[in-house]
Amino acid sequence: MRYFSLDNQKDGIILVARIALMVLFIIFGWQKLMAFSYTAGYMASLGVPVPAVATAVAVAMEFGVGLLIALGFYTRPLAVIMAVYVLATSFIGHPYWHMTGMDQYANMINFYKNISIIGGLLLLAITGPGRYSLDRR
Structure with missing residues (x-):
């Protein structure tokens, strides 16, 4: 039974x-x-190897790939790549299982927030960017 359909607004909703x-x-x-x-210094404090390279990767992924996905350019493959990036950085940046107290709680929230974001990215990889995109599919 179709009780709620957004088919007519699908492309606009995918854009948003x-x-x-x-x-x-x-x-x-x-x-x-x-x-x-500063970011490279923070990466070094986390024990990330080659913090300047890790920072460059973070900037390229978050700003560069984020902008490309928002514009709808190579959306499907970039959404999958971003999902893998988010998973990896979740384990590096939010290792709540090694923490206690409020630090553990805050990092647990951020870890599972990232898992939810991965879910959205995988849905985007399946649905595609919609009509209002540079891909126009």
Whole structure:
């Protein structure tokens, strides 16, 4: 039984969803770019090898790929790549299982928030970017 259909608004909703899903990455990727040395220092404090390279990858993924997905360019493959990136950075940046107290709780929230974002990215990879995109599919 069809009790609720958004078929007529599908492409517009996919556009809004694409942008909403990427706004976090675009904003924080830009901040990482503008504070590159600070971000590299933070990466070093996490024990990330070659922190300057890791920062460059983070900027490219978050700002670059985030912007491309928001625009709907190579949306399907980039959504899958972004999902893998988010999974990897979740384990690096939010290892709540090694923490206690409020740090554990805050990092657990962020870890599972990222798992939810991965779900959205995988849905985007399946649905595609919609008509209002550079891909136009």
